[in-house]
Amino acid sequence: MNTSTALRPIDPAHFRAVMRHLPTGVAAVCATDPDTGAPSGLIVGSFQSLSLEPALVTFSVTHTSTSWPRIARAGQFSVNLLAEGQQPVCAALSSRGEDKFGSLNWYQSGYGTPHIKGSLGWIDCRVEQEIVAGDHLIIIAAVLEMTASEGEPLVFHGGRLGGFRESQAA
16 A cells, blocks of 8 residues: 555545435434424434444534534434425525524424424434534434334435335345
């Protein structure tokens, strides 16, 4: 391995063009703002499990997110694993509006976090660590409780949101 090779900058547009070939699940990270009592949320495509013992999950958010500081202040949040057909949830939580939850069907969990109805699963978490990584923060969170239901996931691929269906061999 040649360790003397300098790291060349990668054009952000080219980076996005290549990475859009990797399909990802879509998750809504939601909390109750401790200052206002209002729900706050954002969409991530980087959510994944990190550790079984202890149960940890991770995702990343951009430094420019206006929702993450409110969620971080809460200390606890829910991850809603979005289902096929929940594109309107994604659109609402990706918007810059103040009332992102106005059109959403949700309820408050026992942990005081927003759970969006129709999601495939809900994971209630506690923020453990934030790590600065380039223009993002990597969030590591402990899992407090989790549950899942049946259905098809909402998937992001090639700049589009949609469902995932296994092809049937003839």
